[in-house]
Amino acid sequence: MTVEGLRKYFPVKKGFFKKPDWIRAVDDVTFQVFKGETLGIVGESGSGKTTLAKLILRLIDPTTGKIYFDGTDIVGVSKKELRKYRRRMGIVFQDPSASLNPRMSIEETLRRPLIVHGIKDREEVRRRVLDILQKVGLGKEHMKKYPHQLSGGQQQRVAIARAIILNPDLVVLDEPTSSLDVSIQAQILNLLVKLQHDLNLTYIFISHDLLTVRYVSDRIAVMYLGKLVEIAEADELFYNAKHPYTATLLSAAPIPNPEVRYVKRFSLVRGEPPSPINPPPGCRFHPRCPYAISRCRTKEPVLKDVGGGHYVACHRAEELDLSEYTSGLWKIITESRVS
Amino acid sequence: MTDPLLRVVDLKTYYRTSAGLVRAVDGVSFEVYKDETFCVVGESGCGKSTLALSIIRLVPYPGEIVGGKIIYRGTDLLKLPESEMRKIRGKEIAMIFQNPMNSLNPVFTIGFQIAEPPVIHFNMDGRSAWRRAVELIGKVRMPDPEVRARNYPHVLSGGMRQRSMIAMMISCEPKLLLADEPTTSVDVTVQAQLLNLLMNIKRERRMSMVLITHNFGLVAEVCNRVAVMYAGKIVELGPVREVFRNPVHPYTRGLMKCLPIGTKRKEQLYVIPGQPPNLIEPPPGCRFHPRCPHAMEKCKKEEPPLTEVEPNHYVACYLRR
Numbered sequence: 001m002t003v004e005g006l007r008k009y010f011p012v013k014k015g016f017f018k019k020p021d022w023i024r025a026v027d028d029v030t031f032q033v034f035k036g037e038t039l040g041i042v043g044e045s046g047s048g049k050t051t052l053a054k055l056i057l058r059l060i061d062p063t064t065g066k067i068y069f070d071g072t073d074i075v076g077v078s079k080k081e082l083r084k085y086r087r088r089m090g091i092v093f094q095d096p097s098a099s100l101n102p103r104m105s106i107e108e109t110l111r112r113p114l115i116v117h118g119i120k121d122r123e124e125v126r127r128r129v130l131d132i133l134q135k136v137g138l139g140k141e142h143m144k145k146y147p148h149q150l151s152g153g154q155q156q157r158v159a160i161a162r163a164i165i166l167n168p169d170l171v172v173l174d175e176p177t178s179s180l181d182v183s184i185q186a187q188i189l190n191l192l193v194k195l196q197h198d199l200n201l202t203y204i205f206i207s208h209d210l211l212t213v214r215y216v217s218d219r220i221a222v223m224y225l226g227k228l229v230e231i232a233e234a235d236e237l238f239y240n241a242k243h244p245y246t247a248t249l250l251s252a253a254p255i256p257n258p259e260v261r262y263v264k265r266f267s268l269v270r271g272e273p274p275s276p277i278n279p280p281p282g283c284r285f286h287p288r289c290p291y292a293i294s295r296c297r298t299k300e301p302v303l304k305d306v307g308g309g310h311y312v313a314c315h316r317a318e319e320l321d322l323s324e325y326t327s328g329l330w331k332i333i334t335e336s337r338v339s
Numbered sequence: 340m341t342d343p344l345l346r347v348v349d350l351k352t353y354y355r356t357s358a359g360l361v362r363a364v365d366g367v368s369f370e371v372y373k374d375e376t377f378c379v380v381g382e383s384g385c386g387k388s389t390l391a392l393s394i395i396r397l398v399p400y401p402g403e404i405v406g407g408k409i410i411y412r413g414t415d416l417l418k419l420p421e422s423e424m425r426k427i428r429g430k431e432i433a434m435i436f437q438n439p440m441n442s443l444n445p446v447f448t449i450g451f452q453i454a455e456p457p458v459i460h461f462n463m464d465g466r467s468a469w470r471r472a473v474e475l476i477g478k479v480r481m482p483d484p485e486v487r488a489r490n491y492p493h494v495l496s497g498g499m500r501q502r503s504m505i506a507m508m509i510s511c512e513p514k515l516l517l518a519d520e521p522t523t524s525v526d527v528t529v530q531a532q533l534l535n536l537l538m539n540i541k542r543e544r545r546m547s548m549v550l551i552t553h554n555f556g557l558v559a560e561v562c563n564r565v566a567v568m569y570a571g572k573i574v575e576l577g578p579v580r581e582v583f584r585n586p587v588h589p590y591t592r593g594l595m596k597c598l599p600i601g602t603k604r605k606e607q608l609y610v611i612p613g614q615p616p617n618l619i620e621p622p623p624g625c626r627f628h629p630r631c632p633h634a635m636e637k638c639k640k641e642e643p644p645l646t647e648v649e650p651n652h653y654v655a656c657y658l659r660r
Contacts, residue, residue, distance in 0.1 A: 044526035151614055181382040181553065183611040186597035193605045208527065215599035215608075234604060252531035254556025256598055258579045261560050269528045272498050333600050 001033040001056070001170060001202075006065030008051055012277060023276050025051040027226035029065075030303070033170070038196065038203040040217030040234065042210060042249065044273050047223040049206045053172045056204065057089055058082060069170075087117045090163030094175035096155035100147040106133075106158050107143040113166050128165060135198075136161045137191060153184035157191065164195065172204045177212060189216060210253045211333065214238055219309075222246045225276050225284045228303060232310035239330045240323070242312040244268065245285045247322040250329050257332050268325055283315065291316055343370035344547050345394070345515060350407035352386075352393045359619040363389040363402070365571035368645070371515065376541070376548045378558045378579070381568035382594075384615055387551045390568070391519045394549070395428050411515070430460040433513040437520040439500035443492040449503040450476070450488025456510045475506040479536060498529035502536070509540060516541065516548040522557070534561055555598060559583060564651075567591045570616050570626040573645060577652035587654040589631045625656070633658050 006029045011020035026048040033039045043049045054060045056067060058074060066073045074085050093099040100109060110129045119125060133139060136157040147155055156176060163171050173192065177185040193216065196203060207213045213220055214234050221231040222245065230243040241247045248268045271288040274280060283301050286292040295315050303311045306318065314320075348368050354361040363386040371377045379387045392398045394409055396416060409416040411432065416424065428434075436442045444452060453475055454468035463471070469488070476484040479502040492500055501521065508516060521537065522530040538561055541548050550562060558565050558579065566576040567588065575588040586592045596609035613630040616622055622629050628638040637657055645653045 044528065153614070181615075182555070182594055183382060183597055183615075186599070186608040186610050189599060190608050190610060193607075210527075211599050215602065215604060217604070248528060252527045254527075254530070254534075254554060254560045256555040256559045256583070256595070256600065258559040258583050269531050272496055272529055273526065335601060 001070070002066075002068040003032070003056065004030050004066040004068070006030070006052070006055060006067065007063045008048075008055055008060065009063045021277050024226045024279065025276060026055060026062075029223075029226075029228050031221055031228060031231060033202060033204060035169070035202055036196075036200055037218040038205050038216050040213035040220040041204065041206045041223060042208060042213050042220060043223035044208060044249075046225070046273055046276050048226040048276070049223055050174055052223070053091070053174050053204065053206055056170075057091055057172060058086075083117070087113075087166045088169045090166070090168040090171045092156070092159050092163045092171065092173045092176045095179050096152065096159045097147060099159055100155060100162075102147050104146075105143065106138075106145055106147070106150075109147075109158060110162055110165055113162060117166060132161045132165045135164075135195065137187075151184075152180055153187055156180065156184075156188055160188075160191065160195070164199065164201070167199070168201070170202045170204065172206070174206045175208070176205075178207065178209065185212070192216060210238075210249060214333065222249070225273065225279050227284055227313065229285065229313045230311065231303070233308070235330075236308065236310055238333065239326060240310070241326045242306055242310065242317045242320070242322065243285075243314045244289045244291050244320070244322065247325045248288070251325045253329075255329065255332050260332055283313075291320055341372065343372050344375075344412060345371040345549075346408070346410040347390075347394070348408040348410065350390070350393060350409065351405045352389050352398055352402055353405050354389075354402045356401060356619075361618045362571050362621065363618060364393060365618075365621075366407075367568075367571075367573055368407075369566055369573065369576060371547050371549055373514075373547055374542075374545055375564065376538075376550060376562045378550045378552060378562035378565040379568055380552055380555060380558050380565060382553060382615055384618070385568040386571040386618070387553075387568050388519055391434065391517045391549065391551050394517060395432050395434055396424055397428075397434075426460070429456045429513065430511045431513055432515045432517065433508040433511070434517040434519065435501075435504050435508050435521050438524050439497070439504045440492065442504060443500060445492055448489050448491055449495070449506075450490075453488075453503065453507045453510055456507065460511050471510070472506070475510055476503070478509075478540070479503070479506045497525045498533065501525060501529075501533055505533075505537060505540065509544065509546075512544060514546055516546055517551070518548060519551040520553070521550070523552075523554075537561075555595065567594070570621050571618055572626060572655065573653075574627065574655045575653065576645065577649070577654075581649060581652050585649070585652075587648055587652070587658075588627075588656050589633055589658070590627045593630075 006026055008026040009022040009024050012023055013020050041049045055062050062075060067075050069085055107129055111125055114125050138157055177188050205216050217234045220234050220237045222229050224245050230246045241250060251268045280287050282298045283296040286296040301313045301315045303313045306312055350364055350367045352364040354363055367390060381387045393404055450472045453472035457463040457468045473484045473488050476487050481487045481499055481502050522533050562579050565579050565582050566573045569590050575591045586595055593611040611630055616626060624640045625638040625643050628634040643655045643657045645655045648654050
């Protein structure tokens with residue numbers, strides 16, 4: 001899948017006769033997702049990550065831009081045509097208790113996508129529902145249950161089953177583990193990794209939790225106020241972040257190791273994310289960036305290749321050395337472990 | 340160590356629901372010392388929020404504190420009449436909640452709300468209370484305090500609202516802060532700033548804090564001692580470095596092992612099997628035994644007491660004895 005110059009602006013009405021303001025939720029985003037990989041997308045709230053997910057699935061229409069799925073631009077295609085592509089994509093949302101229909105049993109929930117996409121043979125439907133339940137670690141005994149009878153972890157398993165029951169190629173996972181407890185989070189992450197391996201799935205994994213994203217992703221894209229600011233191979237991004245915003249995020253993440261507290265590493269974070277309605281001119285991060293120079297205030301940086309598939313949108317990417325923020329963290333992430 | 344500021348002794352808070360008696364906090368004891376940050380960490384439903392609410396006696400119906408003592412500077416709070424308790428809340432012990440939008444009153448300016456506690460507790464006149472509120476708003480590092488004081492909560496960002504909550508909380512110079520997931524509703528960069536602010540204020544005014552969280556990252560970042568709760572009980576308690584370096588209880592070890600750190604990408608993560616138990620009928624013996632990889636016969640019958648395994652490091656498990 002390739003996404004090119006994708007934009008989505010939402011109007012904010014100010015009055016009947018006034019011109020609306022525009023929220024640039026996703027603004028000129030270009031990237032590729034390769035078959036079988038996990039692309040992680042991180043960013044704070046309001047950075048446009050969920051809007052991006054909805055655009056990719058064509059749940060909302062982009063303002064401009066192209067989305068190529070297997071070579072075809074799916075922005076222009078008709079509704080009927082789109083259906084063909086829809087069955088090759090699935091989505092899992094953050095809160096399963098909100099995304100599952102409380103009035104449908106698990107069996108009905110899972111049967112739905114099959115019926116919608118024309119699989120009507122009752123035996124086959126039943127077989128596939130059972131089969132998918134087993135794949136996500138549930139069983140026949142759960143078929144007649146309703147969502148409220150299941151725990152959060154089991155509900156999320158059902159949501160995953162629903163997303164993959166049509167054998168899709170691409171699954172968009174929008175914060176699939178954020179509403180779960182740590183012990184359940186690990187179960188779901190293991191399941192996702194296993195399913196990807198067994199079914200050769202491609203994932204787009206959206207989250208604000210850096211440690212989780214690093215764990216599941218092959219490559220990670222960082223978003224800030226609707227813009228893609230950095231994209232690189234996962235470990236490379238953690239070890240060798242080039243964009244000051246990425247380093248800021250990394251330095252702000254709480255690390256479960258009392259030997260390295262904020263006090264020792266916490267100096268990059270300043271300010272709060274501004275409103276996406278009137279983003280700052282130039283580089284959108286400049287008001288919060290300790291390294292900003294006059295050029296950053298006027299000229300918007302574009303994504304540049306800094307080698308090895310590592311792209312950064314920063315005027316000073318080549319000269320800045322952010323390793324003091326990132327390499328220490330890297331050590332903790334890779335080395336601290338309870339035996 | 341000196342006398343504790345707060346001593347919780349065998350506290351029991353139960354909810355009488357139609358489904359049965361929910362033993363949310365079931366025999367919890369710990370101390371909080373002066374200047375200390377004490378963390379209570381656990382998964383949802385382990386009783387950590389109920390514990391915090393019990394300390395300031397705000398447990399909602401149908402919950403009820405059914406036993407134990409909460410000794411704050413020598414007085415048992417559970418024996419005080421409600422009128423006396425109101426003099427403690429806000430003035431001696433203040434609390435900050437997860438979602439500031441639910442704790443701020445939408446129809447008053449934040450300046451008014453920050454000025455209110457000193458008026459109530461110290462009979463401060465309105466004008467000086469307002470001046471103080473503006474000063475506090477500056478103290479929590481919100482830009483333009485005079486302007487902000489006249490703002491209503493809805494115009495502020497999540498981080499700013501939580502800053503106003505902090506200002507309100509410290510307006511009467513309480514000695515003990517209770518913070519229940521104070522940063523879960525904000526972004527990481529804002530979270531880091533709020534925590535830094537909270538810790539600075541705490542240090543400056545020499546306050547103690549009880550921080551309730553589910554996030555082991557936060558525990559490691561800010562606290563001095565940590566208690567791990569499971570199914571209404573404390574299973575491990577000790578100095579934070581000791582607990583992280585040398586976790587003893589199988590539940591604590593499991594929680595730390597299942598974090599996605601210290602692993603290669605996509606490498607199988609450790610998993611604690613099963614689900615947290617139902618608190619209406621918790622398992623007999625050690626409540627963790629059905630999920631414990633080391634469970635013995637004894638664990639199924641007898642409840643392990645909290646025992647000191649290293650100096651100041653307590654664990655409720657038969658394994659290490």
